[in-house]
Amino acid sequence: MNTIEKKEVILDDSRVIMEALAQAGADAYIGYPITPSSAMYLHASTRYPYMLPAPDEISTLQYMSGLSIVGHIPVSATSFPGFALMLESLNMAYMLELPMVIILTQRLGPSTGTATGGAQGDIALLHGMISGGHPVPVLCPSSIEDCWFLSPKAVEIAVKLRTPVIILSSKERATTSRNFDVSTLPPIKPIARKYYDKKEPYVPYKTDDSLIPDFLPVTTNQHQVRMTSSTHDQKGIIQHTNEESMQNTMRLEKKILKYIDDYCYYEHIQNKSDSLIVSYGVTANAAEEASKLLSKENKKVDVLIVKTLLPVPTSIYDLITRYKKVVFAEDNINGQFAKIIYGERMPNHVTYVGSIGKMLSPEDIIKGGKF
Amino acid sequence: METKVLNTLDLPFCKGCGHHIIAQNTAKAIESIGVNVLDVIFVTDIGCHGIIDKALNTHTIHGLHGRSVALAMGISMTLPETKKVIVFVGDGGATIGLQHLMEAARLNINMTVVVHNNFLYGMTGGQLSGLTPKGFNTIITPEGSPYGEHDICALAVTAGANFVSRVLGIGDYSQTIKNAMETPGFSLVEVMEICTSYGVKFNPKRKLQEIVESANKPLKTWTNHRDPFKFPERKTIKNLFDELSPIEKLDVPQTLTKQVQVVLSGSAGEGVQLAATILCKAAIKHGYNITQKGTYPVTVGVGFSNAEINISPETINFHGLSSNPEFMIVTSQDGYDYSKKSMQLLRSNAVLLIDNTLPLPATEAHVLPFDFRSKGIKNACIAALFYFAKISNIIKTETLQGILAEMKMLEKFPLNTIENELSTVETIKS
Numbered sequence: 019m020n021t022i023e024k025k026e027v028i029l030d031d032s033r034v035i036m037e038a039l040a041q042a043g044a045d046a047y048i049g050y051p052i053t054p055s056s057a058m059y060l061h062a063s064t065r066y067p068y069m070l071p072a073p074d075e076i077s078t079l080q081y082m083s084g085l086s087i088v089g090h091i092p093v094s095a096t097s098f099p100g101f102a103l104m105l106e107s108l109n110m111a112y113m114l115e116l117p118m119v120i121i122l123t124q125r126l127g128p129s130t131g132t133a134t135g136g137a138q139g140d141i142a143l144l145h146g147m148i149s150g151g152h153p154v155p156v157l158c159p160s161s162i163e164d165c166w167f168l169s170p171k172a173v174e175i176a177v178k179l180r181t182p183v184i185i186l187s188s189k190e191r192a193t194t195s196r197n198f199d200v201s202t203l204p205p206i207k208p209i210a211r212k213y214y215d216k217k218e219p220y221v222p223y224k225t226d227d228s229l230i231p232d233f234l235p236v237t238t239n240q241h242q243v244r245m246t247s248s249t250h251d252q253k254g255i256i257q258h259t260n261e262e263s264m265q266n267t268m269r270l271e272k273k274i275l276k277y278i279d280d281y282c283y284y285e286h287i288q289n290k291s292d293s294l295i296v297s298y299g300v301t302a303n304a305a306e307e308a309s310k311l312l313s314k315e316n317k318k319v320d321v322l323i324v325k326t327l328l329p330v331p332t333s334i335y336d337l338i339t340r341y342k343k344v345v346f347a348e349d350n351i352n353g354q355f356a357k358i359i360y361g362e363r364m365p366n367h368v369t370y371v372g373s374i375g376k377m378l379s380p381e382d383i384i385k386g387g388k389f
Numbered sequence: 390m391e392t393k394v395l396n397t398l399d400l401p402f403c404k405g406c407g408h409h410i411i412a413q414n415t416a417k418a419i420e421s422i423g424v425n426v427l428d429v430i431f432v433t434d435i436g437c438h439g440i441i442d443k444a445l446n447t448h449t450i451h452g453l454h455g456r457s458v459a460l461a462m463g464i465s466m467t468l469p470e471t472k473k474v475i476v477f478v479g480d481g482g483a484t485i486g487l488q489h490l491m492e493a494a495r496l497n498i499n500m501t502v503v504v505h506n507n508f509l510y511g512m513t514g515g516q517l518s519g520l521t522p523k524g525f526n527t528i529i530t531p532e533g534s535p536y537g538e539h540d541i542c543a544l545a546v547t548a549g550a551n552f553v554s555r556v557l558g559i560g561d562y563s564q565t566i567k568n569a570m571e572t573p574g575f576s577l578v579e580v581m582e583i584c585t586s587y588g589v590k591f592n593p594k595r596k597l598q599e600i601v602e603s604a605n606k607p608l609k610t611w612t613n614h615r616d617p618f619k620f621p622e623r624k625t626i627k628n629l630f631d632e633l634s635p636i637e638k639l640d641v642p643q644t645l646t647k648q649v650q651v652v653l654s655g656s657a658g659e660g661v662q663l664a665a666t667i668l669c670k671a672a673i674k675h676g677y678n679i680t681q682k683g684t685y686p687v688t689v690g691v692g693f694s695n696a697e698i699n700i701s702p703e704t705i706n707f708h709g710l711s712s713n714p715e716f717m718i719v720t721s722q723d724g725y726d727y728s729k730k731s732m733q734l735l736r737s738n739a740v741l742l743i744d745n746t747l748p749l750p751a752t753e754a755h756v757l758p759f760d761f762r763s764k765g766i767k768n769a770c771i772a773a774l775f776y777f778a779k780i781s782n783i784i785k786t787e788t789l790q791g792i793l794a795e796m797k798m799l800e801k802f803p804l805n806t807i808e809n810e811l812s813t814v815e816t817i818k819s
Binding site: 024025026027028029033036037040046048053061064065066067068070073074076077080081082083084085086087088090092106107110114132133134190193194195196197200236237238239240241242243244245246247248254255256303304306307310376377379380381 | 425427428430440442443446447448449450451452453456459460461462463464465466467468472488489492620623626627628629630633634635636637638666669670673678679680681682683684685686687705706707708709710711712
């Protein structure tokens with residue numbers, strides 16, 4: 019019998035995400051140093067077949083888009099100041115329907131804020147970052163195992179749905195070390211790319227019921243490939259607001275919403291309670307601990323750790339709706355995820371607890387959630 | 390009428406605009422090279438020139454204003470030289486994306502940029518750009534631009550482009566574009582034009598050639614002979630887990646029954662995080678789970694450095710600063726200042742190990758001053774670990790020694806200077 023040798027090491031999410039993405043088929047990394055994502059840049063420098071330092075974040079997203087047009091799966095990691103600069107180009111990549119993965123390692127803002135301070139303050143931005151309000155898939159790991167599982171899913175979503183995908187991390191997850199037996203992580207199969215291979219002329223943005231157009235890199239010399247980030251028709255020709263081009267723009271939203279439930283990931287810790295703590299990322303670790311502490315006092319609370327954050331999958335709504343008391347726990351002071359789900363005026367049974375400048379602790383959740 | 394490259398000669402530009410001639414000259418250059426049109430990738434910027442896409446039989450990519458060069462860099466960087474990447478950009482786009490042009494020239498990426506320099510932003514109503522010659526009238530500067538202009542050719546040559554040429558946008562200059570396309574690496578052709586809608590309107594008495602001459606922009610070609618861009622070859626790519634040393638567990642009895650937190654506070658540049666990692670390795674060798682969280686300012690080698698380490702026989706969920714850390718180790722004034730409040734909040738069951746040069750804080754914790762810093766500032770934190778090991782009995786001092794030996798740090802560490810004192814230190818019972 020073959021036994022895999024146990025390999026207990028000290029590592030952090032940065033390393034696991036970068037390895038998992040590479041194994042999943044991401045082959046190019048464009049980067050530059052930015053706290054707290056610099057470790058990912060360093061890891062990429064030895065791990066990715068194509069790796070190039072970019073002078074800034076606008077260049078980064080443009081190089082990534084170019085690489086994606088050629089058929090690569092590019093990756094970059096950043097935090098808010100860099101991500102803010104990427105936004106116009108990210109809208110471009112979204113409009114061109116280019117697969118790519120961006121890791122957003124949250125740190126304390128606004129602006130440059132505290133580069134080495136943790137926070138979960140960027141989900142509201144992610145929710146509305148595409149002009150028109152169209153959704154971009156956002157996955158959020160809260161453990162090493164999540165990093166290993168969700169990173170290849172990010173690649174899969176990016177390729178299958180032809181879209182940029184965000185992996186949302188934070189300083190306190192990305193840079194905190196822990197012991198872990200890496201032999202427990204199964205190898206990841208690289209994603210198989212499928213390109214348009216018919217003889218009929220290629221119509222770049224024509225789709226069937228799948229709503230996802232066939233991809234064809236510009237390396238082909240069998241068919242003409244046209245892409246434009248301006249409003250366009252199925253042929254990839256710029257248009258004003260005719261019916262075909264508006265159908266195409268609306269399809270960008272519809273295709274994500276059509277498939278997001280296939281990629282709905284969460285962990286539901288059930289203690290037969292009618293109270294629920296909803297959390298994600300690093301704060302989910304505190305939520306889990308809060309539930310354990312409460313059980314020692316014979317108080318029961320369930321925990322929902324959301325891993326597919328955006329667009330919010332139907333099952334997340336369905337699950338939260340079952341509870342009489344819901345407390346959102348996030349490392350921000352304005353309940354950003356809670357407000358994405360409920361809006362500014364939350365129902366009476368829903369509250370949120372948060373923090374700024376420090377990690378929300380299990381005790382903070384218990385106290386703030388009035389458990 | 391259709392050519393191999395252009396599917397129509399009825400191009401979407403104003404009558405008399407030089408953009409017609411640029412398109413025709415570029416098409417002629419491509420045809421004369423004899424390259425397959427589907428081995429040509431046009432990347433067009435925002436601006437009047439950018440709506441040429443639909444007239445082209447090549448691949449066409451249309452992106453953002455000013456970013457076409459950067460987008461084309463991404464497209465070109467992994468392609469063979471047989472593919473031809475051509476960028477159409479205006480003087481406005483070249484201004485916005487000036488850094489992209491410099492980077493593409495510096496890296497010498499295989500591509501040809503054709504700058505349509507008609508001295509203004511045409512699509513938005515005739516505003517001046519960074520390439521508008523001083524004295525040229527625009528809607529924003531009707532009395533003439535008071536600013537100097539970039540010499541885009543000089544910039545590109547200086548940045549390392551292999552082929553740069555400036556031409557007047559009239560007649561047949563396809564040979565220049567052909568030469569640019571046939572030069573390996575980065576090439577740029579600046580075509581001087583006058584916008585028929587706004588340039589002529591605001592500068593009715595001026596002629597193109599006179600504008601170019603008075604701006605002192607010579608019509609000539611410059612070259613460099615640098616290697617074109619190529620990704621460095623990677624012979625081997627290693628799994629990121631391979632470079633991590635596995636930590637073997639020791640056959641030692643565990644003394645810890647619940648999670649404890651150790652906070653290590655010192656100065657940046659004094660090995661606080663390294664000491665924290667050594668402590669974590671020791672704890673793992675003793676069969677425990679660990680987390681190590683670092684807190685430090687953005688400065689390097691200056692200010693405080695703090696590590697919060699959890700050690701537990703169970704799974705660790707929350708890894709942040711505990712409301713009741715069991716151990717705190719303070720090795721320097723920076724650490725003292727950073728952790729002042731935390732020290733005061735320590736409870737009576739906590740143990741504070743503090744360098745004996747520091748003031749003793751008011752705290753309920755059991756305070757134990759030791760001489761850490763005299764072992765050398767780089768050794769203070771590691772020395773403190775030995776005291777911690779002895780006092781806590783969570784890890785053994787021999788384990789620390791073993792790790793220092795593995796890390797080839799033992800020879801430099803003055804273990805002999807603490808051995809005597811260590812022998813007198815007693816374990817604190819929890």
